[in-house]
Amino acid sequence: MNMVRLSTQLHKWIALAVGIQVLFWVAGGLVMTAIPIETVRSEHHVREQTPMPLPLDGVLAPAAVARIQGLALVGAELRTTPRGAAWVLTPVEGEAVTVSAATGQPFPALDTATATNMAAKAYRGDGTPVAAVLLPVAPQETGREGPIWRVDFNDGERTTFYLSPQTGEVVTRRSAVWRFYDFFWRLHIMDLEKGENFNHPLIIAVTFLTFTIVITGFILLWVRVARDVTVWRARRRDAGR
Structure with missing residues (x-):
């Protein structure tokens, strides 16, 4: 139970802290995949x-x-x-x-x-x-x-x-397309000044925290599935009596 409570708290608060950046990552990925690079380069x-x-x-x-x-x-x-x-x-x-x-x-x-x-x-x-x-x-x-x-x-x-x-x-x-693309690229790599460095400590830290969200999410999912399976088995036993 302590592991469940700890995972729940970590998942909730870390997701709250890095959720906006995760949104930027997804939005940036959408922009970079939706706009052909040939168009960006004019x-x-x-x-x-x-x-x-x-x-x-x-x-x-x-x-x-x-x-x-x-x-x-x-x-x-x-x-x-x-x-x-x-x-x-x-x-x-x-x-x-x-x-x-x-x-x-x-x-x-x-x-x-x-x-x-x-x-x-x-x-x-x-x-x-x-x-x-x-x-x-x-x-x-x-x-x-x-x-x-x-x-x-x-x-x-x-x-x-x-x-x-x-x-x-x-x-x-x-072009305006390039500048739009570049804005989301800078958000994506968390380098608003030059848009060149994607190995800086901030993005490494946020990526690590996002990784913990995934891990704690799997833990909570596993616990939830295990509970559901246990309840399902108990109901089947009760129904068979």
């Missing part, structure tokens, strides 16, 4: 681009670009971008550097009209660009650092394209 708003061949004529060698930039390199990648061929240089120390493969210098700064036009060319859907702004610091939702261009579209999902200020490439996409 992949349906990405215009399919025909691959462009790299214009190797006039492209500087990595060694020449390294001398121009005064860098000691451990790697270099040649890429096609909306602004032409680019070298992405990986120096021995510091962050990667993107420069024009034709000049070895950084690309000229994008203006608003050019950024808007590049975003529109990369977009597919019934929306049109309504605002374009160069942000000095990338918003947290981009998962990036440094300056970034933000171009907003007036479609039903309020799609936003974020562009590299160097190459004009769309580096990430966000």
Whole structure:
């Protein structure tokens, strides 16, 4: 009886304490399974681009670009971008550097009209660009650092394209659907600040408490079933007399 009373009390009070978070877990799971991840990523708003061949004529060698930039390199990648061929240089120390493969210098700064036009060319859907702004610091939702261009579209999902200020490439996409999804994801992992850490002590503690609810629930179920079986057997014995 003491075990039953203890299980009942633990089940009741722990369920009361963590019940709201369990609701968030279930709601978050529903949102994450109901909304296709392709929709969250706005992949349906990405215009399919025909691959462009790299214009190797006039492209500087990595060694020449390294001398121009005064860098000691451990790697270099040649890429096609909306602004032409680019070298992405990986120096021995510091962050990667993107420069024009034709000049070895950084690309000229994008203006608003050019950024808007590049975003529109990369977009597919019934929306049109309504605002374009160069942000000095990338918003947290981009998962990036440094300056970034933000171009907003007036479609039903309020799609936003974020562009590299160097190459004009769309580096990430966000929308009202993504932000709705992200809100429930943060609730789900109990990290409202950054939405990245799902191994922190709070979620571990709440998960452990939720586990105790399941265990005590099984104990109470077992006791209840055992009682019902005992009563059923007693009634059968009485009926057979």
